[in-house]
Amino acid sequence: MTTKSAINAERIQRAMRLGKAAETESGGLRYVRFVHDFEDITRGTVVLHDQAVYGYPPIGRLLALQTGLAKQLSGPFWLEEKVDGFNIRVVRAQSGTIALTRGGYVCPFTTDRLQDLLDMSIFDDQPDLVLCAEVAGPDNPYVESAPPFVAEDVKLFVFDMMRQNSPRFLPQNEKMALIRRYALPSVEIFGRFEVGDVAPISAILKRLDEEGREGVVCKEDSPRQRRTKHVTGSANLSDIRASVYSLLDLPPEYFTSRMLRLALFVEEQELADSESLNQRAGAAFLDGLTGAIRQYRREGRVAHRFRCRFRDPENARRLIRYLKQAAGHVQIVPRELEPDGDYWRLEFDRIYPSLNGLLSDWLAGEVVFD
Amino acid sequence: MTTKSAINAERIQRAMRLGKAAETESGGLRYVRFVHDFEDITRGTVVLHDQAVYGYPPIGRLLALQTGLAKQLSGPFWLEEKVDGFNIRVVRAQSGTIALTRGGYVCPFTTDRLQDLLDMSIFDDQPDLVLCAEVAGPDNPYVESAPPFVAEDVKLFVFDMMRQNSPRFLPQNEKMALIRRYALPSVEIFGRFEVGDVAPISAILKRLDEEGREGVVCKEDSPRQRRTKHVTGSANLSDIRASVYSLLDLPPEYFTSRMLRLALFVEEQELADSESLNQRAGAAFLDGLTGAIRQYRREGRVAHRFRCRFRDPENARRLIRYLKQAAGHVQIVPRELEPDGDYWRLEFDRIYPSLNGLLSDWLAGEVVFD
Known part of the structure; x- marks a missing residue:
């Protein structure tokens, strides 16, 4: 079953000729990296000695929760926390266990610290496992924000699993069983919901917003494994606050789209205390800029x-x-x-x-x- | 003296061949309009039956008051209010008195209302006068903001004068004498200052900011007639508030540059009450967007x-x-x-x-x- 998704030499050659894949040297390893999407192969996919580690696919963002859930998902889905950090895939390679970035590079920081972040004995039992995780915290080299529940250094939060040579995610029950069995650090799993459960999901989002947490990912509990994400108002403010120094270097719509998303969250969740929200929104811009x-x-x-x-x-x-x-x-x-x-x-x-x-x-x- | 700046037929032909000037029909009149700068002729310049009405030149914006005054101006200058409206030039043409937009079109609104906005008998005595003015107020067809001192309809505020066939402004004393003599409505003139007068100018800016007024224009009292402008924090917020509906249609730096200007105003003027300022900044974005x-x-x-x-x-x-x-x-x-x-x-x-x-x-x- 897994071998049919292995990426053979002929496909790799074809992708490389088209500029979709490239020989890459990273973290002391040489391998092929997909620099763009190619057929059903997601950007960031890596092929190391015939082990294909598929890229983590982009997840569409819902702006309006109520209509969006109904439109994007059918049937029950799992609701999980979206953590504000950077996306990595942890895999066992011949040279040892490594962490790959979203783009398919070896992350020198996460790879160095893996032993602090999770018990890697799971790879002794399941050497072809791919752990998809967010690494987050104030002492990380990539992002200028951190979730409120990581006060220092960084922590790792598993949110998905794959196997080498397969682009599919492990089903939710299998993933949850492995998390339990190996006591893996994971994102918070809020439960299994139906698309009509707007009220309890809104309540969770409001709580996350108040706690300064980023948002949620909805994972359809079905063979098509459809996913969608939705973030809190706080997350938009945190993005703005973290990025004012790069105000002029980011895509111009970076700030305006976040203000618009924030306005939509406020309107949909009927957030009442607009005075304090306005103040936080203004501060997100101005504190950083006057500081600069x-x-x-x-x-x-x-x-x-x-x-x-x-x-x-x-x-x-x-x-x-x-x-x-x-x-x-x-x-x-x-x-x-x-x-x-x-x-x-x-x-x-x-x-x-x-x-x-x-x-x-x-x-x-x-x-x-x- | 004025004739040497008249724009002769040969120059007009040359400008038209280069696409810098064009035949224009506007307000029932046919004339030549400079659609771009051409040699020393500013965009918006209009030639009506051999009467050249020069365009109002762009004025550079100071971001930092203290260093900027010293760098941009030498010697004494007049400090005048910058009013938040739209720029027009009022002239007497053969067909009657008209108001030209910055771009050189006849403004159908202002032209229609001129008799309500100023006593036009000044043109009986001075038929070649050009009054440069801002028209501002809530009931205007162009801008979504208005100064706090125009509660309804619109008012006109003269801030400069020229003569037909000359690109130069009348000297300040001559302008002030004509304003007095004809009781023309004008912008507030705060006085004559030196570049070292940062403290009194800052005090004026802080007051304007508190009153929700736009800012100042500094006009060097010298033959070179150098001008520069500086706006209040409030003006940036008012711009943002007025333009959130066109969030996605404006140049992307529209919002970010205003936030940066606001931060610079706050920092330079040492505005203390940052809580209320943050709240106003957030509200400028969010009230309009949630309303939308x-x-x-x-x-x-x-x-x-x-x-x-x-x-x-x-x-x-x-x-x-x-x-x-x-x-x-x-x-x-x-x-x-x-x-x-x-x-x-x-x-x-x-x-x-x-x-x-x-x-x-x-x-x-x-x-x-x-």
Whole structure:
């Protein structure tokens, strides 16, 4: 059954000729990585020594809960928490257990810390298992926000499982049994619902919103495994707050679409306390921006400091190389790599040239014609 | 002196060949309009029967007051209010007194209402005068915001004067003398300042900000007539509030640049009450957007209703034709043209297809992949 989804050499060659797949060297490994979707193969799929690890597919976002559930799902579905972090797939490769990013690179940070994040003995029993998980917390190298329930460092939350050479997810009951049996850290599973259960789902979303949590993923309990996601108002504010430094580098609709989503959440959930919500919305923009201006005046540049811990300092260096290659015109500047107990603490800055250039002009008294 | 700046037929022909000027029919008149800058001729310049009415030049915007004043201006300057409305030039043409838009069209609304807005006898004495003015108030056909000191209808505020066939402004003392002599309505003139007068200017800006007024224009009291402008935090919020319906139709940096300007104003003016400011900033976005969503659910579409009054209903019809031609993909839908005392009241909607399309998809439960 699994072999029929294995990706044979002929398909790989064809994908590579079309620029859909490429030889990749990452984390000391050489493998083929699908850089774009190709036929039924999702971007981020990786082929390591004939082991195909399928990419995690994109999940459509519902903006209006009530109509959206009815339109997107048929029959019962599982409701799970969507955690605000970064998506990885953990697999056992010949060289050891590794964590792959959404795009199919070896994540030097997560791979380094896997032993802190979960009990990997599950791979001794199930070597072809693929754990799909979110890694989240304040000390991560990628995202500037963190869920409220991870106060320091990072934690890992399993939310799906696959097997090598198959793009399908394990059924929910099988996934839940493995989570229990191996005491795996997982996202919160709120239960099994019907599309008409708008009231209890709204109640869960309101609670998540109040607690500053990101949102939910609905997973149809059916062979077609249809999924959809919906986020809280808080999540939109958290995105804005976390990204004001990259205000000018993100796609322009980044901010406006989040404000619109927030407005839709407020309207649909009939959130009453609009004074405090307005205040939080304004603060999401302004606190970060006034902070950026003050930092510019003080230090001559605006930068976001990131911190994370490693077991092996070589992985910290690998992370920096990886970030530099992926950063585009954002500058990655390492600041410190120092022993810290059993770990090495890496600190680095992300510097956004667009915001720095603009503030440099503006604060020097230049004028703008608009 | 004025004749040397007259625009002769040869230059007009050259500009037309280069696509910089075009024959225009507007308000029942035929004339040449400069659709782009050409040599020293500003876009919006109009040539009517050998009378050249120069365009109003763009004014650079200061983002940081203290460094900006010192960098942009030398020597004393006049500080005047910048009023939140639309820019027009009032001139006496052979057919009568008309109001030209910034782009050089005859404004059917302002032209119709000129006799209500100022005493036009000044043109009997000074037929070649050009009055540069802002028309502002809630019942205007162009902008969705209004200054706090115009509670109904519109008012006109003169802020500069030119003469036909000259691109230069009249000196400040001459302008002020004419304003006094003819009791012309004008913007508030705060006085004559030096570039080091940051404290008193900041005090004026803070007061304007508290009163919800737009900002200031600084006019160097020198032959080079250099100008620069600076707006209050309130003005940025008012722009955002007024434009959320066109969220998806405006240039994407419209909103983010205003948030950044607001942050800079807050930081430079050391505005303390950030809680209320944050609340106002959030409300500027969210009140309008939640209102838009409610309107969509109620009426099946989002539209902004505009109202304005005319003396001659034919001018109302001209306005609608002008707006339709200028609106791009925004729809202009006339709703009512009814007698109202001595006037005709026009009501029309501006409908923004982008926001309507998005809400239509979202509220129907469609998903978005982002």
